[in-house]
Amino acid sequence: MPIPSGLESEGYRGVIHKEPYGSTLVIGPFNAPVLLLLDPAIAALAAGNPVVLKPANTTPTVAALFQKLIPEYFAPEAVAIVTGGRSEIAELLELPFDFIFFTGSAAVGKVVMRAAAEHLTPVILELGGQNPTVVDASANLDVAVDQIAWGHNAISGQWCIAPGYVYVHRSIADDFIARLKRSITAMYGEDPSLSPDFARMISEHDAGRVVSYIQPEKVVHGGRFDVQARYVEPTILYPSTWDDPAMQQEIFGPVLPVLPYDDLSEVIDTIKRKPKALAAYIFSKNQVDIDRFLKSVSFGGGCVNQTNLHCWIDSLPFGGVGMSGMGKYYGKAGFDALSNTKSLLIGNPDKLLDVFPPYAGKDIARNLSVFAG
Template identity: 75%
Template sequence: MSDGGRSEHGDGDMSNAFQTIFDRQKAAFLSDRTKSRGWRLDQLARMERMLLDHRDRWCAALHQDFGKPPFEQQFEITVPMGNIAYYRDNLDRLMALEEVEIPEGLAKLGQRGVIRREPYGVTLVIGPFNAPILLLLDPAIAALAAGNPVILKPANTTPATAALFAELVPQYFEPEDVSVVTGGREEISALLELPFDFIFFTGSSAVGKVVMRAAAEHLTPVILELGGQNPTIVDATADLDRAAQAIAWGHNAISGQWCIAPGFVCVHDSVADTFVEKLKAAVIRMYGTDPSQSPDFARMISEKDTQRVASYILPDKVVLGGSSDVSARYVEPTLLYPSDWSDPAMQQEVFGPVLPILRYDDISTVIQTLKTRDKPLAAYIFSRDDAMIERFLQSLSFGGGCVNLTNLHCWVGSLPFGGVGHSGMGKYYGKAGFDALSNVKSLLISPAERTVDVYPPYADKDINAMLAPFA
């Protein structure tokens, strides 16, 4: 196996090859070379060049893998570039020692409280298929900015993109700094046997549990970016045109294969029929009467997923769409109305362009029902009623979301991104990403000539006076 490539040998050879990559990165980390400002800036610059020098090839690979339209292709380059710029521009501030307040009594004795942020070490980043560049590189960029060498594992279900990673990463990075391993389940299993210092996984909850169990063997910290069935509320006061436009795009971008896509919509009875007509019109306006011919509508990642998503379509509830073509990996943008909580599409994350629409008359009932479900990665509400918005945001636990928009919170680097409960753990983006990929080392620093008297024997000492500096 070449540096950054896939093993073509047996399991033993593959494991040995991965161990070699890991050991080289571990040795580099233990040498302290990755902790310097210069190393971090150099890695960010290399990442930037790798993206920009081959921008057209990256976009072509995305289109080849599952027909990503031009806007979604460029998005996968633009967002990582923005994150590189953020870390480059703010690295000195992020790396700086942080002075923190300590009890006044200790401060009077000349003590200082200081926080240092240090890298964890060799970091494994496992990426998903739906945004195979962005969701692999954004965590890697945060890890490199924080001083961690990285092993990248792109999704095997996007073979063209994975092959480009395998080709280009060794050209731009030293293997002890950044390496890439391609492959599927066997390769991931072999990687997870290694004692990584940190693991960052983006994907399904089922695989997230596997990653977490493996990490527990080495007490390795993890960030898990998973998913869920994301609720969207449209109340009686909402701007229905705005809601329809945002939901039509948010649900159907990447052919619905977006972990923060609206998973279902609950609409107030008084506006439900009108909203559905506006939503139908918005979908047609965006993708035409035959979305299979639209250059802006992606394909499903596999025939298996096409069959799975198509199985959620209940013909008697279809008010738009409903067709599918397994061999073409195509599911038409489909609206199911009126849906109910027992429908097949309501039992799990659809991860495809089939959208159930439910009616409600009492938001309390909706909120109580949502509280009984797994905590989602995202949630959205469309309303002009501030009290309603506050009630929704205060009552429900979810990773993040928008008010009177969908999806766009994940484009804002200053908003920490991540899930909660079943939808994941840990946040990243911007400063949150740097902090998440850093060990926060807390220090109490005393002048050499001064001390804090806490030492025995205690018989002749005033215990209260000894404890006073810590009060």
């Protein structure tokens, strides 16, 4: 590594070593129970860390599969798996792990971070939040509606990077709504409950929670549900406002509020007053507006004229900011995040750099000048 030229001329070298943090706890979510457990585990293992995996208790089939397969392919000291619910997680969090990787809600993320603080354990937290989407007057609506309809309703809206709400320019709002309705119907049919491509909510509790956000007077598409069957139809709420129940938290379900706007500056000011999102999206052909949005709004990552796909690309570091999480991973970023960077200055064994007392009569400034340049 580059070091001051004066030190280099004295025979010194700068070296960086990457070393494992140590035992790493990976707590996975329910919505991508394989991918979001294995991706962090791969980053940890690539950096040399032994891993304890904790699958979500709401995906017992996946947990049972991991319990069967992990011991077949890994030594227990390399990868272990712990199943169970809250009590098992609480016991795990009492242990002095060297690193913790958690994917889930902000509420549980705070619990994990408090527990990690007891041992000063570093963490990566992949959380969520309300992900803003902006569609301006210059946008290609056919592209925008398909991306948003898919991005919001895939996995029944239960992924942390789904568009959470849409700001659409008032001049194209009616056209946008009409096209979005057609796009949803084209993807999932007149009755999405019959579609093999439309998922169910993870639990009756979550189905009921999402249903509580539906305001019948604002439903312009969908609105049907069956809580016992964990089914909530892809639903559009329009015109939405920030006073609506659906705008008070991350929806994590197939209910999409749409808000009309007149001035992009006001939209940006509003979004900036909200907690920072994990993702954000803008559909526009106006590069000035695109640049203004991207430079003004802080978020973990996102797309321009696209949704969601940034999280599938290993060369793009993925993670949140603020309330949507901390730390980035994927590819080399994951290796770096799960490695301690050990910086070393290798001295010349045959040459003394005299910076020692007594200082009287010594030209200390000259001796220290090797650190310049």
